[in-house]
Every structure is written in C-alpha cells, then in structure tokens.
C-alpha cells in the first residue's frame with residue numbers, strides 16, 4: 001500500500017529493442033523503356049511493357065535491410081498500393097530481405113496525396129519507427145508522397161537521403177540538395193525518402209525468390225482501410241514532346257567553332 | 269483572391285528563380301505576394317519588393333530560419349494560405365521538399381515542375397523522365413505547384429512593393445539542422461549558367477574533370493555539369509548531376525563530353541538552346557539531340573577546342 005508500482009509495462013520485445021521499418025514501394029515501367037503515347041492521346045501505352053520496383057524504392061528496401069543487418073531494424077514490412085499485379089514487386093522486396101509484405105489492393109490510379117492518405121492508414125496499423133519511401137516515382141515524377149505522408153502523420157521528414165545513421169531514437173540523415181548536401185537530425189518515428197546514392201541495391205538470386213514464397217504476403221482491400229479519397233486531379237491528355245530539329249555532324253573542332261560563331265553571343 | 273510565392277534564398281540573396289516564378293504567377297491575374305522566411309530578412313525583402321508584378325512582401329523572421337526545416341516553413345505557410353488560392357514556387361530541391369508538405373496539410377493535391385500554365389487550374393508537365401507531356405487539371409480549391417523556372421522569363425526589377433511582417437511560429441521539435449556542405453566554386457551556378465560543359469563516364473577520373481573539362485569551362489565562363497555515371501564513379505560531386513534526378517538546365521550552350529545521352533540525362537538538358545556533343549561512338553544517343561555532333565576522342569578534341577577559343 002502506498003508503494004509505487006515497480007513493474008513498468010514494457011513492449012515484449014523491448015529487451016532487444018524492437019524497431020519496425022515500413023518501406024513503401026511502387027510498381028513502375030522499367031527505367032530503360034521509352035514509353036509511347038496511345039494514338040488517341042488519352043494516356044501512355046504500357047500494355048505488355050516490362051515493369052519493376054521504382055529504382056528509388058529499391059534503395060529504400062536495401063537501406064532497411066542494411067539497418068537490419070546492423071541489428072538496428074528488427075522487422076521490415078514492404079507495402080504497395082495497386083492492382084494484384086503488384087505482388088511481383090512485393091515478392092522482389094521479400095527476396096531482397098523484407099520480412100513481410102502487404103498489398104493494398106485497388107484498381108484506381110492514385111495520385112501522391114491519395115497514396116499518402118492510404119499509407120497513413122497503414123502506418124497507423126503497423127506503428128513503424130522508420131518509414132522509408134523513394135524520393136520520386138519515375139513514372140509520374142511527382143516526388144511528393146513522402147513529404148505528404150510526413151505532413152499527414154505530423155512526423156519529421158528527411159528527403160533525398162544519401163546517408164542514414166540511426167542512434168537510439170534519432171536518425172541523422174545526409175540529404176542531397178542543390179549545390180551540396182545538408183545534414184538533418186530527426187527524431188523517430190520519421191519519414192525518410194531515398195536518393196539513388198544511398199546505397200547499391202543487392203541482386204536477387206533465384207534461391208532468394210524461392211525462399212520469399214514462404215514469407216507472408218497480406219492482401220488488404222483498400223475499402224477496408226476506411227480512407228476517404230478525393231479525385232481532384234485529372235489527366236486530360238498526354239502527348240509526345242516536340243523533338244529537337246535534327247542536328248549536323250561536324251568533321252573537326254574548327255568546323256564546330258565556325259558553326260558556334262554563327263549563333264550570336266554564345267562564344268566570343 | 270491572391271497568389272503566394274515561396275521565395276528561396278541563401279540568407280543574403282534571393283534566388284534568381286523567384287523572378288521567374290513571379291512571371292508564372294501573373295497567369296492568375298490576381299495580386300501576387302512573396303513570402304520571405306529568414307533569420308535576417310531585411311535585404312531579402314527589399315530584393316523581393318523590387319520585382320515588378322509583386323503586390324506585397326510578407327516577412328516571417330525567426331532565428332531558426334537561418335536554416336529552415338520543411339516542418340517549420342510549413343507551419344508558417346499553412347496559416348497564411350487561408351488568404352490565397354494559389355501557392356507556388358520555382359521547382360528546386362528547396363521547394364519540392366516544402367510544398368508537398370504544405371499541400372497535404374491543406375488537403376489539396378500538388379502539381380510538380382509545371383512547364384506551362386494552360387489556365388488557372390490546368391497545366392502541362394513532364395512524366396516518364398520528360399518523354400511524355402501530360403496535361404493535368406486540378407479541381408482543388410487551392411492550387412499548389414512548382415514551376416520550371418527556365419520556362420518563364422524573369423520579371424524585371426525596379427518596383428517597390430510594400431513589406432509587411434507575418435507571424436513566425438517557433439520551429440517544431442523533432443527535426444534539427446545539423447550541417448551543410450556546399451561545393452565552393454567560382455563558376456556560375458549550374459541551374460542559371462549561360463553555358464554548361466558536362467562530362468560523362470568517359471572522363472574516367474576527377475583529374476580529367478579538372479584537367480580536361482575545367483579549362484574549357486574557364487574559357488567559356490561555363491558551369492560544369494556531369495552525368496550520373498560520372499557522379500557515381502566519384503569524378504564529380506553529386507550536385508553537378510544533370511538529369512531526371514539531378515538538376516534541369518536550359519543554357520544557351522550545352523556541351524556534352526563523353527556522355528551517351530540516356531533518357532534520364534537528356535531530360536535535364538534537352539531544352540538547351542544549342543547542344544554540342546563530343547563522343548567517339550558515332551551511334552551514341554546524344555547525337556540525336558545535338559545540334560552539332562563531333563565524333564572524336566574527347567582527350568584530343570576538348571584540349572583542341574580550349575586552345576582554339
């Protein structure tokens with residue numbers, strides 16, 4: 001009586017410091033492919049085109065795995081929002097080394113704000129300490145989702161990361177900015193977006209893919225997450241940009257210089 | 269209603285791109301204000317107030333704004349946004365870090381890197397590394413966007429807009445600036461240079477950047493750029509990367525040296541007025557977008573060119 005309770009309620013995993021990382025990945029057209037516009041200009045034609053994990057998202061997965069190998073992260077969950085076809089990139093993430101995967105299934109094309117709203121619901125369910133995304137998707141080239149997710153969760157953000165160091169509840173992130181780099185310290189949980197120079201993603205070997213089949217992959221219908229989404233962005237049409245007029249080949253440096261001198265004010 | 273421009277600066281100078289954003293902002297035909305958030309905002313505010321077409325300059329001042337975080341800037345901008353239907357900035361590492369956060373807090377979508385403003389809610393922007401132009405429309409109550417500076421002329425200066433203070437809430441906890449490392453250079457900044465000389469993987473070393481490329485850049489008063497392969501190999505610092513995931517440039521003259529011309533690189537330079545390519549492979553992609561192509565070994569051609577200038 002009157003004694004303070006000496007038992008503190010701890011997370012069951014507290015002894016080995018539990019740190020879950022959530023990595024959001026997008027399925028995009030392979031970066032080597034030059035996409036075409038449909039004849040009616042309504043959209044790009046990606047029927048039958050090779051797809052894969054968005055390159056920056058692969059850096060994000062790789063970073064989570066390296067942090068796990070260092071004993072800092074204890075569990076990695078990969079999540080993607082899209083159609084059932086997205087399972088292939090989740091398998092890829094599992095084969096790289098993620099522990100579990102989640103597909104939030106929808107047929108709709110979601111823009112960054114809606115993706116961020118769905119990811120917020122996933123974060124609330126999963127309660128990760130570390131939330132990793134790519135800095136931009138190479139299809140829409142928006143570069144928004146990470147910052148939007150951080151805003152909706154009211155968490156710190158560190159974008160364009162080229163180096164991440166985690167100590168206790170703090171991440172020190174070197175960011176690539178115009179003209180150089182910037183270093184930020186953010187308290188966890190935080191949202192970090194990966195730049196290409198963060199790391200070199202590992203190759204996935206066939207045995208890894210086989211083993212990944214045994215790892216859990218959960219399907220969640222978008223409707224069950226109770227997220228209300230608006231559709232205020234519409235793509236009216238797409239077009240191929242005008243090509244540069246064909247140039248000419250010059251035979252040597254002197255011819256090059258005489259050509260350049262015909263353009264006023266470019267060279268003295 | 270009004271349009272708000274978020275100004276980028278380095279503490280002393282307003283970024284050149286701000287005057288370009290002012291031109292873009294005129295599309296809405298409503299008053300245009302500029303926000304300066306800084307630790308010592310006075311000279312910056314004066315620079316902004318001088319831009320023609322600016323109605324007023326809003327000044328948020330706080331010591332922590334010496335090195336502002338996106339979190340802090342968002343807390344300043346979001347309350348102001350009540351009075352604005354358009355919030356925009358020139359597209360850069362600075363603005364694309366801050367504005368998506370602002371847009372999400374306002375519960376509106378954002379349009380990144382707009383190339384053309386078709387109407388007050390319709391825009392043309394590049395997708396798939398600029399290989400496709402998409403026309404998009406936003407029916408959100410507020411339009412939040414970044415614009416590609418090089419697509420808009422800089423507004424002239426010579427005006428005197430009014431300057432008024434606005435509230436600067438304290439910097440939120442959770443995110444702290446630690447350090448910054450800028451690659452010092454006497455050269456013009458890449459994004460604003462009239463001439464850019466870029467080197468690719470073929471340079472083979474940072475020494476070659478210094479000994480082969482730099483003398484040419486010196487003669488042309490040019491900025492130096494690089495391909496991602498050159499940056500990844502450590503021949504050039506990361507902030508010199510031109511392309512989809514680096515800087516987008518549109519100089520009068522772009523000289524691509526030992527660069528193959530991958531679509532991701534082309535994205536960053538194909539709006540240049542005149543493109544010169546020097547590559548020893550006659551089949552290189554870069555020749556397809558060059559005005560003048562020279563098939564040659566760069567280690568011979570570039571010193572010759574430098575000597576002839």
Ligand SMILES: Cc1cc2nc3c(=O)[nH]c(=O)nc-3n(C[C@H](O)[C@H](O)[C@H](O)COP(=O)(O)OP(=O)(O)OC[C@H]3O[C@@H](n4cnc5c(N)ncnc54)[C@H](O)[C@@H]3O)c2cc1C
Pocket residue numbers: 031055056138467468469470494495496497498509510511512513514515525526527528529530531532533536546547548549552564565566567
């Ligand atoms: C998601 C993603 C984003 C990317 N973003 C960018 C980006 O922003 N910017 C970018 O540049 N790349 C980017 N890339 C990489 C891009 O795909 C190319 O790999 C890269 O641009 C190639 O660089 P390079 O032209 O220097 O090298 P290479 O493709 O290896 O070309 C070297 C060229 O030099 C020529 N050469 C060799 N020796 C000589 C010589 N002695 N004299 C003259 N010519 C010589 C060769 O013929 C060749 O054409 C990105 C890739 C991905 C996946």
Ligand SMILES: Nc1ncnc2c1ncn2[C@@H]1O[C@H](COP(=O)(O)O)[C@@H](O)[C@H]1O
Pocket residue numbers: 024025026027054056057079080081082112115132133134135136137138140141142143144145146
């Ligand atoms: N449909 C999606 N599912 C999961 N993650 C996504 C999705 N779309 C975007 N992301 C994440 O958000 C990042 C930035 O995307 P964006 O804002 O579209 O450029 C990507 O690199 C992914 O990490």
